[in-house]
Amino acid sequence: MDLIVVATAPSGIAASIMPGGRTAHSRFKIPIKLSGNTMCSFTKQSGTAELLRKASLIIWDELAMTKRQAVEALDRSLRNIMSCDIAFEGKVMLFGGDFRQVLPVVPRGTRAQITDATLLRSYIWESVRRIRLTQNMRAQADTRFADYLLRFGNGTEEAFDGDYVWLPDDILIHNPPEDDSIDILIDQVFPNLVANCTSTSYMCERAILSTRNEHVDAVNALMIDRFPGKQKIFYSFDSVDDNSRNNYPLDFLNSITSNGLPPHELKVKKNCPVILLRNLDPHNGLCNGTRLMLKLLMGSMQERGCS
Incomplete structure (x- = not known):
């Protein structure tokens, strides 16, 4: 007997590991802004509702990274479409995660606020059976x-x-000179970069993480300089079309790097790794956060831009 399993995760990187996986916000239509009475943005007649009715199992991986309000929103929505008062409409929910790892992101939140955002503080936790x-x-x-x-x-x-x-x-990298510490770190994480830059396995097994976007941008700039080949620069659109009353200086617009968007001046080279920021083809695993390798650059710097 064929059964339907819905596999989700909070990030595209985790979701792409599972066959047919989607991010939880994409699959369940969970709003970005969450509150104590938020509902998922699908109706009883929608295709999402029909899929959830037929599903025998829902997998939600990396749950520790998810705010409890998102899980509670799915619970309320499932109860609504099935008109019942049982948690998750009685479906089997498989949560995966470790609360010793990354917790939900609460902008400028205190330790207490971050802890309160986890599923441990939800009414759902009392019904969860823990398997270690x-x-x-x-x-x-x-x-x-x-x-x-x-x-x-x-x-x-x-x-x-x-x-x-x-x-x-x-x-540890012991006692590196402060001025050369980033270069030494790159050499340790990406040894023989020039000889291995075309290898997908080499690039997939390595990454440099940082806690701040500005540090990530600085490391990215150093990495691009080390890649062989000719550098190409793409510029973002620097005009505002929906507000004719305010005139924004170009320097101000170009200095803004919003979350989830590339910088105004995007420097890339052939074979360098990139991150997919916007979901293009979830059925083939192209979810938000998927790592890709740049193989072809088209258009001139003046003709094309990255929005």
């Missing part, structure tokens, strides 16, 4: 590092000055 995994599948060959992650996540690792812990020596 015991083996780190990604670090099977490095049990020492896996044990360290568990101690770190459980809060049992020795700390000093309150919230600081010592990192293992084997994951």
Whole structure:
């Protein structure tokens, strides 16, 4: 007997790992702005409602990153389309995630506000049956590092000055000169970049993370300079079409880099990795956040732009 399973995750990167996976906001039509009585933006007659009626299982991976209001919105919507008062309309929900990892993003939120945004503070949590995994599948060959992650996540690792812990020596770059620290980090993460820049496996296995977008932009600029080949620059549109009363200086418009949009001056080279910011083809795995490799650049700098 064929059954329907709906697979979702909060980010496109996690969703693309699952066959047919979609981001939760895309699949369930969850609004961006959430409150205590938010409903999903689909009607009882919509295709989404019909799919959810027929689904036997709903998988929601990386739940720790999701605000509880989004899960509660789906619960209310499922109860509404099925006209029942059972949690999630009685469907089997499989939540995956670890609250020792990344928690929901609350802009300028305190620790208490971030904790309050998790599913642990939801009325749904009382109905959740916890099943714990015991083996780190990604670090099977490095049990020492896996044990360290568990101690770190459980809060049992020795700390000093309150919230600081010592990192293992084997994951540190010891005493790099401050002026050259980023270059040394790039050399460590991307050794022999010129020789391996065309290898998809090489690029997929490596990444440099940062806590601030401005630092990401700075590292991206250094990485593009290291890539072989001719650099191409694409410019964003720098005019406002829907507001004729205000005149915005071009310098001001070009200085704005909104969340989820590339910078005004986007520098790229052939074979450099890029991130898909807008969902193009979810059925083939092209979700928001999918990593791609640039293979062809078309148009001149003056003729084309990136909005």
